[in-house]
Amino acid sequence: MRKIVIHKPGGYEALQIENFPDPAPKSGQVLIETVAIGVNYADCCVRWGVYQSAKKYVGWPITPGFEFSGRVLAIGDGVTRFKKGDAVFGVTRFDAYSTHVVVPEHQIFLKPEKFSFEEAAAFPAVYMTAYHALFQNIRLHPGMDILVHSAAGGVGTALLQLGRLAKCNVVGVVGSTHKIQAAKDFGATHVIDKSKQDLWREAEKAAPNGYDVVLDANGPPTLRDGYNHLKPTGRLVTYGYHTMLPKGSGSGRLNYLKALWGLITLPRFNAADMCDSNKGIFGFNISFLFDRHELLTEGMEALLKWVADGSVKAPQVTSFKFEQVGEAHRRIETGQTTGKLVLVV
Ligand SMILES: NC(=O)c1ccc[n+]([C@@H]2O[C@H](COP(=O)([O-])OP(=O)(O)OC[C@H]3O[C@@H](n4cnc5c(N)ncnc54)[C@H](OP(=O)(O)O)[C@@H]3O)[C@@H](O)[C@H]2O)c1
Numbered sequence: 619m620r621k622i623v624i625h626k627p628g629g630y631e632a633l634q635i636e637n638f639p640d641p642a643p644k645s646g647q648v649l650i651e652t653v654a655i656g657v658n659y660a661d662c663c664v665r666w667g668v669y670q671s672a673k674k675y676v677g678w679p680i681t682p683g684f685e686f687s688g689r690v691l692a693i694g695d696g697v698t699r700f701k702k703g704d705a706v707f708g709v710t711r712f713d714a715y716s717t718h719v720v721v722p723e724h725q726i727f728l729k730p731e732k733f734s735f736e737e738a739a740a741f742p743a744v745y746m747t748a749y750h751a752l753f754q755n756i757r758l759h760p761g762m763d764i765l766v767h768s769a770a771g772g773v774g775t776a777l778l779q780l781g782r783l784a785k786c787n788v789v790g791v792v793g794s795t796h797k798i799q800a801a802k803d804f805g806a807t808h809v810i811d812k813s814k815q816d817l818w819r820e821a822e823k824a825a826p827n828g829y830d831v832v833l834d835a836n837g838p839p840t841l842r843d844g845y846n847h848l849k850p851t852g853r854l855v856t857y858g859y860h861t862m863l864p865k866g867s868g869s870g871r872l873n874y875l876k877a878l879w880g881l882i883t884l885p886r887f888n889a890a891d892m893c894d895s896n897k898g899i900f901g902f903n904i905s906f907l908f909d910r911h912e913l914l915t916e917g918m919e920a921l922l923k924w925v926a927d928g929s930v931k932a933p934q935v936t937s938f939k940f941e942q943v944g945e946a947h948r949r950i951e952t953g954q955t956t957g958k959l960v961l962v963v
Contacts, residue, residue, distance in 0.1 A: 619637070619638050619639075619640050619641070619716060619717045619718040620635055620636065620637055620638075620716070620717045620940075621635070621636055621638055621681045621713075621715065621716040621717070622634065622635055622636075622681055622682070622683075622715035622716070622940075622943050623635075623636045623679050623680070623681055624664070624665055624678070624679060624680050624681070624682065625678060625679045626667075626678055627665065627666055627667030627872070628665065628870075628871065629869045629870035629871045630870040630944030630945075630947055630948060631944070632665055633665065633943050633944050633947065635940075635941065635943075640718060641718055641720045642692065642720075643692050643693060643694035643697075643720050644694050644720075645694045645695040645696050646694055646695070646696050646697060646722055646723055647693075647694040647697070647720050647721060647722055647723070648690055648692075648693050648694070648697055648700055648706075648720070648721060648722075648723055648726055649690070649691045649692040649693070649718060649719075649720050650686065650688040650689065650690055650691065650706060650708070650718065650719045650720075650721070650726065651688050651689050651691045651717065651718055652686045652687070652688040652714070652716060652717055652718065652719055652739075652963050653687050653688045653689070653735040653739070653962070653963055654686065654687050654688075654735045654736045654738070654739035654740075654937075654960045654961065654962050654963065655683055655685070655686045655714050655715055655716075655739055655940075655960060655961040655963070656683070656684065656685035656686070656714070656739045656740045656741075656742075656743055656744075656958060656959075656960055657938075657943075657946045657947070657950060657958070657959040657960060657961060658684060658685075658743050658744070658772060658950075659771075659772070659858070659860060659950055660684070660743075660905070661682040661683060661684075661715075661947065662863070662870075662947050662950060662951055663863070664680060664682040664712070665682065665870075665947065666863070666871075666872045667872075668863075668872065668877070669905075670903070671711070671903065671905040671906055672712060672905075675711060675712070676712055680712060681712060681713045681714075681715050681716055682712060682714070682715050683710070683712060683713060683714025683715035683716070684709055684710065684711070684712070684714055684742075684743045684905070685707070685708070685709050685710070685714055685739055685740070685741070685742045685743045686707065686708060686710070686714040686716075686719050686739055687705075687706065687707035687708075687729055687735040687736075687738040687739040688705075688706065688707075688719070688735070688963075689703060689704065689705055689706070690702055690703060690704040690706055691718070697723050698723075699723055700723065700726065700728075704728060705728070705729040705735070706726045706727060706728055706729055707726065707727060707729050707733075707735075707738035707739060707741065707742065708721055708725045708726030708727060708742065709721075709725050709742045709743065709746070709908075709914070710725060711905060711908045715943065715961065717940075717963050724911050724914070724915065725914070727742075727918055727922060730922065730925050730926065732925070732932070733925070733932050734932075735962075736935045736937055736960045736962065737932040737933055737935055739960050740772070740932075740933040740935045740957075740958035740959075740960050741921075741932070741933055742918065743772075743904075744772040744773045744775075744776040744933070744958065745776045745780075745917075745921050745930070745933075746904055746914065746917050746918065746921070747773050747776065747857070747904050748773055748776035748777045748779075748780050749776075749780060749917040749920065749921060750902060750904055750907070750913065750917060751777065751833060751855050751857065751902070752777065752780050752781060752784065752831075753780070753784075753917070753920070754913060754916075754917065755853075755855070755900060755902065756831060756853055756855075758781075758784040758786055758831075759784075759786075760784065760785035760786065761785065761786065761787065762784075762786040762787070762830040762831065763786070763787050763789070763824075763825040763827070763828070763829045763830050763831075763849075764777075764781045764786050764787065764788045764789065764829065764830060764831045764832075764833070765789050765791065765821060765825070765829045765831070765832045765833065765844070765847070766778055766781065766788060766789065766790050766791065766806070766833050767791045767832075767833060767834050767835060767836050767840060767844075768791070768792070768793070768835055768836065768860075769790025769791055769792055769797075769801040769804075769806055769809065770790070770792045770797035770798075770800040770801045770804075770956040770957070771955065771956065771957075772933070772957065772958045773835065773857075773858075774790065774801070774804075775800065775801070775804040775933065775934065775956075775957060776804075776933070777833055778790055778801060778804040778805040778806050779804050779805050779930055779931070780930070781805070782805035782807075783924065783929055783930065786830075787807045787808075787824075787825070788805060788806055788807050789806065789807065789808045789809075789810065789821065789824045789825065789829075790806035790808070790809045790810070791809075791810045791812055791817060791821075792809060792810070792811055792812070792813075793812055793813055793953060794811075794813050794953075794954060795811050795813060795814060796954075796956075797811075797956050798811055800934065800956040800957060803934075804934075808824045810824070817840075817843075818843055818847065821847055822847070825847075827849050828847055828848055828849030828852060829844075829847055829848055829849060829852055830848075830849060830851070830852050830853070831852065831853050831855065832844040832845075832847065832848060832852070832853075832854050832855065833855045833857070834854065834855065834856055834857070834858075835856075835857050835858025835859070835860055836858070836859075836860060836861045837856075837858065837859035837860065837861045837862055837880060837884065838859075838861060838862065838880050838883040838884050838885065839861055841854065841856060841884070841885050842885040845885075845887065845897065845899060848897045850895065850896040850897065851896055851897070852897050852898075853897070853898045853899065853900065854897070854898070854899040854900075855899075855900060855901070855902075856899060856900070856901040857901060857902060857903070859880060859884075860953075861880065862876060862877050862879075862880025862881070863876070863877065863951075864876070864951060865951065865952065865953045866948075866951060866952040866953065866954075867951070870944075870947060870948060870951065887899050933957055933958045934956060934957030934958065935957060935958050935959070935960050936949075936955065936957065936958070936959050936960070937959075937960050937961075937962050938959060938960070938961055938962070939961070939962060940961050940962065940963045942961070943961055946959045946961060
């Protein structure tokens with residue numbers, strides 16, 4: 619099999635394709651020959667060496683990748699839900715950038731017929747992130763006002779769709795004009811183009827009483843304002859810090875000064891103020907939740923039901939060959955992409 623391996627933090631050249639013996643599934647595991655692999659912004663963070671769960675669970679060398687689709691090649695003892703040849707997709711804590719993946723049975727699912735292999739590989743990471751944020755941490759009610767930053771990206775489009783499914787007003791923020799249509803296509807009731815419009819003035823117009831939920835993966839530039847724009851009982855969800863990282867730098871290398879400035883300017887929140895203003899803030903990273911089988915199963919079952927009845931549509935994908943992994947990373951780091959990127963084996 620071939621795997622994309624990173625031996626030490628670096629630019630795109632750090633992504634090396636290497637040969638390994640084919641793996642065999644152990645008891646309870648399934649071996650999958652991959653067809654497509656989802657690319658997430660977090661994979662770039664793994665390459666830079668700033669992704670905490672990669673440090674905690676793997677170290678160096680590491681093969682990035684959280685999601686894949688493909689066909690079952692072999693099953694281990696005790697596997698009951700799958701057989702050789704099944705078209706499946708699933709999640710793994712790293713190691714998906716590979717022609718072969720071995721995972722426990724509960725981490726894969728039958729591929730919906732209406733999804734291509736590329737669409738299926740692009741689905742679980744961002745939709746489980748959105749599901750975990752909106753349904754496993756918050757109790758949504760129809761008519762709630764939700765603000766979604768980076769709304770045309772992978773997680774952003776998933777948040778828009780799920781927010782609309784819960785009958786909420788979903789205001790999407792995009793950083794470039796060409797992303798407006800993608801945000802509308804995935805359900806935004808209103809789109810703010812912060813490259814042309816005053817973000818917070820427009821956000822106030824769209825929800826004059828404030829927001830019930832603000833979802834922020836930007837980090838320092840918007841967290842404080844997001845908190846200030848919550849209505850009482852509102853929640854600020856912090857789940858990423860991409861503004862602290864390079865944007866289309868060319869080399870793909872980390873800018874330590876920019877990251878340090880981000881850390882210095884990261885807002886601190888006061889617990890007593892949260893109590894007095896009746897607002898909350900929480901953060902999460904789903905890569906620390908792989909042992910919580912019940913959360914994954916509940917989320918994926920709900921999502922696949924919505925896929926089956928047409929309430930949730932396939933992600934919008936842009937495909938790259940497996941060998942073009944460096945180009946896929948470069949593209950997502952430009953901050954200009956919409957929807958999801960996938961590698962095709
Ligand atoms: N905590 C978790 O469990 C979890 C899980 C999945 C993803 N995430 C986080 O969620 C965010 C979105 O992930 P994704 O994979 O779906 O990516 P994505 O949204 O497809 O792409 C990232 C988007 O972030 C914005 N951005 C702002 N500053 C940027 C910079 N310096 N470099 C690149 N992009 C920048 C851009 O949109 P605009 O300019 O339109 O804002 C860009 O399109 C990332 O921060 C990721 O780490 C967290």
